[in-house]
Amino acid sequence: QHDVHIIGGGLAGCEAAWQLANRGIKVKISEMRGGGKMTAAHQSDGLAELVCSNSFRSDDDENNAVGLLHHEMRLLNSIIMTCADEAKVPAGSALAVDREIFSDLVEKAMNNHDNIHVVRECVETLPNNGITIISTGPLTDDGLAHQIIEKTGSENLAFFDAIAPIVHFDSVNMDIAWFQSRWDKGDGKDYINCPMDEEEYLIFHQGLMDGEKTTFKQWEENTPYFEGCMPIEVMASRGLDTLRFGPMKPVGLTNPATGKRAHAVVQLRQDNKQGSLWNMVGFQTKLKHGAQVELFRKIPGLENAEFARLGGLHRNSFIRSPILLDRHLRLKSAPHIRFAGQITGCEGYVESSAIGLICGIFTAADILGADIIPPNNMTSLGALLCHITGDAEADSYQPMNVNFGLFTPLTEKVHKKQRKLAMTSRAKEQFDIWRQNLAI
Ligand code: FAD
DSSP: OOSEEEEOOSHHHHHHHHHHHTTTOOEEEEEOBTTTBOOSSOOSSOTTOOOSOOEEEEOOTTTOHHHHHHHHHHHTTOHHHHHHHHTEEOOTTEEEEOHHHHHHHHHHHHHHOTTEEEEEOOOOSOOSSSEEEEOOOTTOOHHHHHHHHHHHOGGGEEEEOOBOOEEEGGGSOTTTOEEOOGGGOTTSOOEEEEEEOHHHHHHHHHHHHHSOBOOOOGGGTTOOOOGGGOOHHHHHTTOTTTGGGTTTOOTTOOBTTTTBOOSEEEEEEEOBTTSOEEEETTOOOOBOHHHHHHHHTTSTTOTTOOEEEOOBOOOEEEEOHHHHBOTTSEETTEEEEEEOGGGGTBOSHHHHHHHHHHHHHHHHHHHHTOOOOOOOTTSHHHHHHHIIIIIBOSTTOOOBOOOGGGSOOOSSOOOGGGHHHHHHHHHHHHHHHHHHTOOO
């Protein structure tokens, strides 16, 4: 007998189970690995397996949004952070782990908890009733994925294979770039435009051709590109001017500095409500991260660009959370179902675990009859949660790491060098207030 059924024993599912079980709630975790199924990226049957790198990224809670998220999760007794700290290996200011020790520790914690029951089985259908958390990750098994599509509408589960980089607005040089929509549509200034003359374009095109690309994993080889999100370097390889008739077309745009049309234009589209993050339109790419930074900083206006996320390509299933989920991660059309982890459209081990954690707390609150106001977006957990559950633009919604661009901007004037510290100090105060009011 269980009170909550968690589908998927990855990072988010285990963290949600832990938060529920510690509040006296009985949980069943269904994990398909070890039950005759495997994903294309996992290597073992272990719960909470890290599929790629062994890094939880920066552990600096004063200058880094993900380090701050570590801090907030530790305060909430996160099992993922406890096991990561125990399995830690030297990695400078980053938190990296021995992946086998880490997964073993999480698995032991789940198996040894009286309120958690792990069953090795693949869930093929969405439950019609009973409190359920879906935390099946970016490689959700096909049967369940199709059920999710049926429930949410096919356009709302992206089988996503390419992502474009995202730039912090305050790193764009607006003396060179300008606001304008093509043909002045909409309110006339929905995009940021970065102009290129012919010479700059030719050098940039060559850079795309020459830049080092990541190689396909064997399981990715058969994944077709969707025409709509073809990597920019693949498009560039089709002809010198293909990009100038595609994402870099200069028509309908006038550079205010010259009063003329540029030879080519790179457009950035607003990516969050605050306007602090901007997406490079059509710039999904398989260039290696280092090559992306080097090449994209050659774009006029982006010489000092700071990237909230770089481009990449891999299979990734996620729902359009900003329109499908309420602020407590419940599916609006079937509130007995919650989503957690990467399938909600957050990106990364830490973020997936954090969303599992808060999902566990929300679910426990429902069962125990407690009222919970989500943490506000001056905190790291709150900023990530708000992004997923409503602040992000639903139409261009793409997986996102936590970063300061998601936070409420500082109201007081702070010197640039002190801004991150001011953000994290404010976050810590706000998080403590939220935690003190947490009734469960
Ligand atoms: P997962 O950890 O994937 O857990 C989901 C679980 O659900 C899995 O154990 C799966 O077996 C199970 N499952 C799926 N379908 C079913 C079903 N129908 N029934 C029962 N069980 C099911 N993030 C980083 O921070 N660093 C990286 O280096 C990194 N590399 C990545 C590489 C790849 C190839 C991919 C796909 C993602 C990568 N990520 C990385 C992103 C992401 O953070 C991880 O995928 C993370 O594990 C997501 O956590 P999760 O709990 O949401 O999903």
